[in-house]
Amino acid sequence: MKPQIGISEKHLSVSIEMLSIILADEMVLYVKTRKFHWNVSGESFMELHKLFQNQYTELEETIDLVAERIGKLGGKTIGTMHEFANLTRLKESPNKYPNQKDMMKELLEDYETLIVEIRKDIEACNEKNKDAGTVDFLTAIMEQHESTAWILRRYLN
Numbered sequence: 001m002k003p004q005i006g007i008s009e010k011h012l013s014v015s016i017e018m019l020s021i022i023l024a025d026e027m028v029l030y031v032k033t034r035k036f037h038w039n040v041s042g043e044s045f046m047e048l049h050k051l052f053q054n055q056y057t058e059l060e061e062t063i064d065l066v067a068e069r070i071g072k073l074g075g076k077t078i079g080t081m082h083e084f085a086n087l088t089r090l091k092e093s094p095n096k097y098p099n100q101k102d103m104m105k106e107l108l109e110d111y112e113t114l115i116v117e118i119r120k121d122i123e124a125c126n127e128k129n130k131d132a133g134t135v136d137f138l139t140a141i142m143e144q145h146e147s148t149a150w151i152l153r154r155y156l157n
């Protein structure tokens with residue numbers, strides 16, 4: 001059954017498409033953060049090992065919320081690595097094992113990319129889609145990413 005929630009079918013499908021891309025981005029960032037958790041080494045090993053664990057745990061929760069919101073708007077949620085890799089706006093770096101500082105730089109860049117993209121998505125969702133629920137939902141995710149970016153930036157200054 002289609003949700004009858006005061007948003008047209010066309011607008012619902014635009015929101016679903018937008019959320020699917022964000023889901024792909026969050027999945028790619030999640031996998032990258034796990035890779036860094038597994039491979040970080042050096043002086044601050046345990047601190048960064050734990051920091052990355054906290055970050056991917058937070059991403060895991062976000063991923064679940066995004067995936068379920070797609071369902072709430074009447075969409076089917078993608079769930080294959082192939083689709084995530086195709087849809088994401090982030091870049092993966094196969095065969096690369098950066099040092100501690102470069103890991104944090106790469107994560108910071110990804111978080112900042114996501115913040116910029118989600119900010120644009122929020123605007124589009126507000127002006128074109130009239131989907132206040134998704135605007136509110138994405139604003140909270142963007143703010144959470146702003147906090148994580150701030151923490152990463154602190155290590156790099």
Ligand SMILES: [Fe+2]
Pocket residue numbers: 037053
């Ligand atoms: Fe672990």
